[in-house]
Amino acid sequence: MDFSAVIEARRSVRKFNQDSEFDHHKVQRAIDLALLSPNSSNMQLWEFHRVIDPQKRKLLAHFCMGQNAATTARELVVITITPQKWKERAKRNAQVVRDNFQSQSPQRAARAFQYYEKLIPFLYRNDRFGIFGRLRQILCFFLGLKKPIVRQVSKADLRVCLHKTAGIAAMTFMAAMKDQGYDTCPMEGFDSKRVKKLLGLAKQTEICMVIGCGEGVPEGTYAPRDRVPNQEVVFTH
Structure with a gap:
């Protein structure tokens, strides 16, 4: 799949197939590529926490407010920033x-x-x-x-900068997952205090997002993609 096809095919899929095979090694490959993302001053103040264990995954899904993208995910990836x-x-x-x-x-x-x-x-x-x-x-x-x-x-401002850096890495990760045939869904709705405790994160560490991974099912894409007209957001100076 070429780059434009990957970007056009990537969607936030909110329900994943529970019966198909899932290759966790491909998640690691996508993370390896995400770590090549540009970041502020090459400080690399990020971490990727893979939640594979069924019990921890279930708890994390609960802390993500029981979103379908979390409860049906075959693996959850928590991306954090580490200013400390x-x-x-x-x-x-x-x-x-x-x-x-x-x-x-x-x-x-x-x-x-x-x-x-x-x-x-x-x-x-x-x-x-x-x-x-x-x-x-x-x-x-x-x-x-x-x-x-x-x-x-x-x-x-520095906090915002680190979250932007983590966001760039997250997009690289999701594109890499799609290139390997898997779907993802980034989530912001979660109980950060409980998630940090579950993963044993340091006090200063902040969670950027939680990403559900798996093979999407048709009903996991809720509606056709919709974007505002280009002229409302693209300007030439």
């Missing part, structure tokens, strides 16, 4: 730059070191009501008077 891991990822990225670019391009390596060892800590330690938040707001105001500057760098 920013230090180790920044350190890792800086080391990768050292290993790959130090001998080839010292100037490029120096810029990358500065980014991961100075700017990233400054941004990720930012707190709207703390010293880093106030300092950032002041610097942003004065520097922005003379030149363009990134302004969406509050703690809330």
